[in-house]
Amino acid sequence: MSRSLKGRPSLRIASGQGFWGDLQRAPIDQARNGPIDVLVMDYLAEVTMSIMQKQKLRDPSKGYARDFVEVCTELAPDVVEKGFKIISNAGGVNPVACAEAIVEGARQRGATGLKVAVVTGDDLLDRLDDLLADGVELKHMETGQKLAEVRDQIVSANAYLGAGPIVEALELGADIVVTGRTTDTGLTLAPMIHAFGWDVADWDKMAAGTVAGHILECGAQSSGGNFTDWQTVPDMAGIGFPIVEARPDGTFTVTKHEGTGGLVNRGTVSEQLLYEIGDPTDYITPDVVADFTSIHLEDEGDDRVRVHGIRGTEDTPFLKVSAAYADGWKATSTLVYAWPDASKKARAAAEILRQRLDALGLQFDEYRAEILGLSALSEIEDQDAPADLDFGTALGKVARRAHLALFRNETSQA
Structure with a gap:
């Protein structure tokens, strides 16, 4: 005891x-x-x-x-x-x-x-x-x-x-x-x-x-x-x-x-x-x-x-x-690209997505695209990285929750 x-x-x-x-x-x-x-x-x-x-x-x-x-x-x-x-x-x-x-x-x-x-x-x-x-x-x-x-x-x-x-x-x-x-x-x-x-x-x-x-x-x-x-x-x-x-x-x-x-x-x-x-x-x-x-x-x-x-x-x-406070909404989506040129495809997709979101009039406080496993932390492109398989992910923060559905529609896969 x-x-x-x-x-x-x-x-x-x-x-x-x-x-x-x-x-x-x-x-x-x-x-x-x-x-x-x-x-x-x-x-x-x-x-x-x-x-x-x-x-x-x-x-x-x-x-x-x-x-x-x-x-x-x-x-x-x-x-x-x-x-x-x-x-x-x-x-x-x-x-x-x-x-x-x-x-x-x-x-x-x-x-x-x-x-x-x-x-x-x-x-x-x-x-x-x-x-x-x-x-x-x-x-x-x-x-x-x-x-x-x-x-x-x-x-x-x-x-x-x-x-x-x-x-x-x-x-x-x-x-x-x-x-x-x-x-x-x-x-x-x-x-x-x-x-x-x-x-x-x-x-x-x-x-x-x-x-x-x-x-x-x-x-x-x-x-x-x-x-x-x-x-x-x-x-x-x-x-x-x-x-x-x-x-x-x-x-x-x-x-x-x-x-x-x-x-x-x-x-x-x-x-x-x-x-x-x-x-x-x-x-x-x-x-x-x-x-x-x-x-x-x-x-x-x-x-x-x-x-x-x-x-x-x-x-x-x-x-x-x-102290923590609510500051809008965030959406995250992941896309998969395979060899050949997986990282190039992922970067191109990130730019295409950004342009499509702009065309929809979605104003995100922050938009970020990362290629998982490829300089995602340092943001320095590693040209010698293997290109067997890369993952592209896009994140956004927006004030209106309704905009999340539009974001998901642009990044969803069957």
Whole structure:
């Protein structure tokens, strides 16, 4: 049953999910392939909240990652037997309903007595008008655009909460903590604060826990799943997700369960550290501002990397808000062309389609044609690419939904 994390000389925190739709077996394998103290699971990308909000609008009982409930149902007896904690932001825009489903799943498995905590307060959708009336402009971080300009189109708005509410839930004895939009890093930092009794104004330790969370947040990316030297990664099909062995002094080791595929070394960890950080000296979270240039990595061999020397400064007085708004309609169509001259045919078809759409008077905000597998990302024509088979795809965004039917008619095939 519930076992305290406090007073332990170290804490093994395992990543079980890096995004909604990640490997369903990963958290189960993390819980059963070796010892762990905490299982953290990140389900929320920025666009995920708007998707979940649409689901909740159609059905008020939805709006969370239902596959997380399946994982918790499967692992409920393991939590009871082994005493590890589960922390996840899978609650999306309906964390209470998510927690209720977990309780019911555990009951069906005979795992009684589990304490499931819910963190709420991040959802600002019903408070936007009050915030705007109070003079809170909510400007776009990069463009400076004011939220008021698209207020009527907003479909979701959630503040990124930090580790604090999760720590409180753990202090209350929670076995499973379900949150809405919390930071990815806060999921990992919270059990460290709770277990080691860290002062939340000790900025270096807050930064250390934040960096640990950043390494774990994308699942197997830091254990070889997204490595530049992917050819050197053994058994990618059986890849082991990363684990952080945290210590009270703020140092930690990145590793994975023995006998699993994948790779943990300075290269895999370094590449994950560079993921989505912006200014490396100014990584802002609700808990701390971490300096990623202070990080030291030591490759200890055998899939173990020691991380230390991390520095941080005081957190800002603000929280970031992730808001999504409806902005027209998009249509996508795919056409297939075979050898000979497949790429030339595809380019010609894209231009013909554009001209036909113009003739119909369809004014798209954006029109893009890509040849899949042939410089679609770099937009640099590769004249040496093989021409056995290419796929041409056209995408468009338009303000009126009725125009989509005309687009489909021009690109449909029998």
